[in-house]
Amino acid sequence: MSTAADQTTHAHPAVRVPISWKYPIAYAVLALLALIGFGFGAPADVATTFRFARGGDLFQIPDLTVPTRPTTLVLGVILVLLAALSCWTTARRIRTGVWLPLTFGVLFLASVLCWAGGGHGLVTVTTLLAGALALSVPLIFGAMCGVVGERSGIINIAIEGQLLAGAFLAAVVASALTNPYAGLVAAPIAGALVASVLTLFAVRYWVDQIIIGVVLNVLVVGLTSFLFSTVLTQNPQVWNARQQLPNLPVPLLSDIPVIGPVLFNQNILVYLMYLVVIALQVLVFKSKWGLRMRAIGEHPKAADTVGIHVNFNRVVNTLIAGAIAGLGGAYLTVGSGLAFGKEMSAGQGYIALAAMILGKWNPLGALFAALLFGFTRSFSNSLSAIGGPIPGDLLLMLPYIVTIFAVAGFVGRVRAPAAEGVPYTKQ
Incomplete structure (x- = not known):
């Protein structure tokens, strides 16, 4: 005799989610590319050398020299096996976790580096990773800006303009006062000023937030380019001299091979980036401020009914977000020891926006997405330095190709805050 629970189960059978073959197919294509293109296509009778240590490290890791073709063939076979494992687990609806x-990814990158470095030069792993972090810093600050703003319900397309404004004011103030730390203080002010214009039109006048963001980007590009041509270039020693934040190595930790120079021998901006990511991850999900932020981004009317001032909090949070993006702009100038140049943000604000979406509006997710894009650029630069067989134009395109495929592959599985981009007024 069937029970009521059994009858309910038969009446409403469990709905099985359709199997997605997107990832197994991607793994299979990349594995075949590694096996056929990098394995059988690798030059014979040459070797590739990987260097992991530097002279001042706490202990030395010897260089690793491997025969190019056998190594790439072995890596290609392993990748094919991993692709087959992905197909098997997908067909049986088995979750593999992030290890796969x-x-x-690590084995595929090793295969590419081994193939490209065969007979061409030395592959320095520490330089590759250090370059990845350096190129990721503006993206991470920009992505954190996007998380705070959009979690509050404000679409922030103006990250590009906030990065550029932060870079400009940091360079000018640091040069005028001959102090890079003064530029570090000025940069978030510039980002917050751009954000204030965004909030004025988005909150007060209900202008479409995407349109105002694009307009602000164009405005900042035009204004900084005009000032660069008319003021900075006329007297660069006063207004646009290079000022660089010094590195502050952490004792002992900075001497650890590979990770030491990458993570613990940086300037204060990089350490601030660590703090910002950790603080936001905790505050967004574990604090009263974060609860209010998520409430006004998801259901502002409900937030208003419990006494949360929706528009005031949106304005404050967007200004905080702009200040965070300004710090990212400072890394382009005083953080890297460069003078300001026209449009030096070079579209990084838009890539930061993609990192935020790929990271599902989560600080840690956005961090890893930004690191992915930064690593891709550093990887491209390393391949160019090695002088391998990959055409230079393709290497320049590589970071943007990865950005497109990454967002196209994941954006369908994420959900933006429900009230994002919707102006709020009391009824």
Whole structure:
């Protein structure tokens, strides 16, 4: 005799989610590319050398020299096996966790580096990773700006303009006062000023937030380019001299091979980036401020009914977000020891926006997405330095190709805050 629970189960059978073959197909294509293109296509009778240590490290890791073709063939076979494992687990609806994509990605990159470096030069792993972090810093600050703003319900397309404004004011103030730390203080002010214009039109006048963001980007590009041509270039020693934040190595930790120079021998901006990511991850999900932020981004009317001032909090949070983006702009000038140049943000604000979306509006997710894009650029630069067989134009395109495929592959599985971009007024 069937029970009521059994009858309910038969009446409403469990709905099975359709199997997605997107990732197994991607793994298979990349594995075949590694096996056929990098394995059988690798030059014979040459070797590739990987260097992991530097002279001042706490202990030395010897260089690793491997025969190019046998190594790439072995890596290609392993990648094919991992792709087959992905197909098997997908067909049986078995979750593999993050170890599979991470392992596959590391082995695929090793295969590319081994193939490109065969007979061409030395592959320095520490330089590759240090370059990845350096190129990721503006993206991470920009992505954190996007998380705070959009979690509050304000679409922030103006990250590009906030990065550029921060870079400009940081360079000018640091040069005028001959103090890079003064530029570090000025940069978030510039980002917040751009954000204030965004909030004025988005909150007060209900202008479409995407349109105002694009307009602000164009405005900041035009204004900084005009000032660069008319003021900075006329007297660069006063207004646009290079000022660089010094590195502050952490004792002992900075001497650890590979990770020491990458993570613990940086300037104060990089350490601030660590703090910003950790603080936001905790505050967004574990604090009263974060609860209010998520409430006004998801259901502002409900937030208003419990006494939360929706528009005031949106304005404050967007200004905080702009200040964070300004710090990212400072890294382009005083953080890297460069003078300001026209449009030096070079579209990084838009890539930061993509990192935020790929990271599902989560600080840690946005961090890893930004690191992915930064690593891709550093990887491209390393391949160019090695002088391998990959055409230079393709290497320049590589970071943007990865950005497009990453967002196209994941954006369908994420959900933006429900009230994002919707002006709020009391009824």
